[in-house]
Amino acid sequence: MTEQYRILIQCNDEKGLVYKVSSIFFHRNLNILSNSEFVDKTHNKFFMRSVVSGEADMKALRDELMSVLPNDAILEVIAPRKKRIVLMATKESHALGDILIRYEAGELDAIIVGVVANYNHLEPLVSKFDIPFYTVSHVGLDRDAHESKVLECLAGLGEIDIIVLAKYMRILTPRFVETYNDRIINIHHSFLPAFVGANPYKQAYERGVKIIGATAHFVNNHLDEGPIIAQDVLHIDHAQGWEEMQRRGRDSEKIVLSKALKLALEDRIFVHNNRTVIF
DSSP states (O other), rough: OOEEEEEEEEEEEOOTTTHHHHHHHHHOOOOOEEEEEEEETTTTTTEEEEEEOOOHHHHHHHHHHHHSSTTOOEEEEEEOEEEEEEEEESOOOOOHHHHHHHHHHHOOEEEEEEEEESSSSHHHHHHOOOOOOOOEOTTTOHHHHOOOOOOOHHEEEEEEEEEEESSSSSSSOOHHHHHTTOOOEESSSOOOSSSSSSSSHHHHHHOOOOOEEEEEEEOOSSSOSSSSEEEEEEETTTTOOOHHHHHHHHHHHHHHHHHHHHHHHHOOEETTTEEEEEE
8 A cells, every 4th residue: 555654864964865865765666745855054964854655664764764874864764643642731721722623623633642731620621522631730739749640641641742732831840851852842922032931921011022922842951942843923012011912922822832733743843952944
């Protein structure tokens, strides 16, 4: 049966890489459906994303590709399957609701295996989509104890490809981040790197900015400093208080988060150092 495969390559740049890789596709009778390349000249890094169709022995294809790539190469040969994702939330519904609606409409090539929240406020919303909802309350627990319970809950959901923090308002510890390294996407209600931390809209109002925005990024061990995936901005003026800015900003937040999730589901994101290359 003819299948489609995604080939992701990240390595030091050298002459002839596109030719070498394409030749392997040709000789294995694989048709190139799409191909994107980029060279970061500053760091001499080569990035390539190809989608090919045909019948392939994935291990043999991977071994042959590695044989023509530089020794430092990071290579992924990804067979078609729906990624398993978990959504995490607290009380706000806009980001979570947007993803659920897109999922119901068939826009996301994924399986949502559950929604985990530290309050039960959003359970009635999630139940409308016939998706399991898990409340892991933080009340009466310190951060480590609560996080242990969350990790236990996630472990019970099986393999997880992506965790989406849909306005999950708890800071994650290094233990959590390392468990799901490069698999956690967060939405921050600000145009990073400006106004990190709590209540960025109030910070922006007090600074007198003329644009506000939202940033979707991977989570690392530095608050709101992970690799940026997607951003958007809205123009505002002096007449709008921070509460009005917050209301308007929610539209950007949900759109940017859903865009970032779609990019991740389609394997379009490369991470190098603290930057992303997106095809």
